[in-house]
Amino acid sequence: MKKSLYIFCDYYWPGTKAGGPLRSISAIVNALKNIFSITIITRNHDLCDTTPYPSVISDQVMQQDGYQIIYCSRENTLSNIKKLLKNSPDIIYLNSFFSPYFSVIPQYLLRFTHSKPRVIISPRGELGFGALSIKPIRKKWYSRLFKLFNAKDYVEFLTASDSERKEVAQLFSQKFKTTYIDNLSVKQSTHFELSQKNKNQLKIIFVSRISRKKNLSYAIQSLQNVQGDVQLDIYGLMEDKLYWESCERLIVSLSPNVRVQYYGEIHPDQVIATMQQYDLFFLPTKNENYGYVIVEALAAGCPVLLSDQTPWKNIAENNAGWTLPLSDITLFSETINTLTRLCPNEYQQYKIAARNYYNTQIQSHSNEEKYVSFFESST
Structure with a gap:
């Protein structure tokens, strides 16, 4: 029987506006869907939008090619997450460190469940100095609370660069296991044409x-x-x-x-x-x-x-x-x-x-x- 992997992310296909994080999740799903039973939990709308995708059914499990996905409406996101965590997944993958609904809340709710799944957090550049300088007070306090209340035996970080691995170690004093693997590249098939640059x-x-x-x-x-x-x-x-x-x-x-x-x-x-x-x-x-x-x-x-x-x-x-x-x-x-x-x-x-x-x-x-x-x- 396949192990269960729950992936929490703010946005997923058919969204197009979230950029790199969306494509990163897609690459991970394609790499793991034959090995794990994957469930994606995400919003039912795109970035900077409130209108639900017309092609999805909100708050219900939808079967896709080798995985399943739940598009959460805003009013039912919390109840959906509570219900899903009762299934005791083997692994929880959080595609953000600071996302309120798709990182912070799942971690908080896990404290009230009997199961202790492996929790993998990909900070996606959120812990760099430049990123932390944006809304710094809120991020500083949450980072402190995270370090205080999370157990190092089941929470770990997956970083996409060695510099990001060092950022995690610096912020949390090497308390949490941190693994560095380069992002899965999305192969681009394109005809290469040299455009002409003009002098000056x-x-x-x-x-x-x-x-x-x-x-x-x-x-x-x-x-x-x-x-x-x-x-x-x-x-x-x-x-x-x-x-x-x-x-x-x-x-x-x-x-x-x-x-x-x-x-x-x-x-x-x-x-x-x-x-x-x-x-x-x-x-x-x-x-x-x-x-x-x-x-x-x-x-x-x-x-x-x-x-x-x-x-x-x-x-x-x-x-x-x-x-x-x-x-x-x-x-x-x-x-x-x-x-x-x-x-x-x-x-x-x-x-x-x-x-x-x-x-x-x-x-x-x-x-x-x-x-x-x-x-x-x-x-």
């Missing part, structure tokens, strides 16, 4: 949620003193409207040689094809434990300009992009100026290198066996 011009793309963590305002500020014809096109869900308004104020202060346009949300299936039309993907994120959108940029042959708050530390040495410290915005501006001046032949090497990096460092490596071994060893 640079087409930049930003694809991510409009939120403080993704740091769009920093990207805009870095363009204040750049030269040449620079274009920044922004795609992504407007998660924080007040933050976007602050970005708009920065945009109007830019020089005429810099053009910025917001195009709204982009469907996941269109991301790579869209990125192929640009010279540079720019993401000065405050923290990223993996960054599926970075993988998509590399698959598109679009060199990446990143902050040093991601696990992609060897990008520069492979000529696939640049990782710079957020403490020095001038470095970002200077890098953009240098890239803008390059002629098509000079810049082409970076586009080819980005695609080669994806082929050799990402697509050819599979961590599926490591994930299977990890989850089986937890039972």
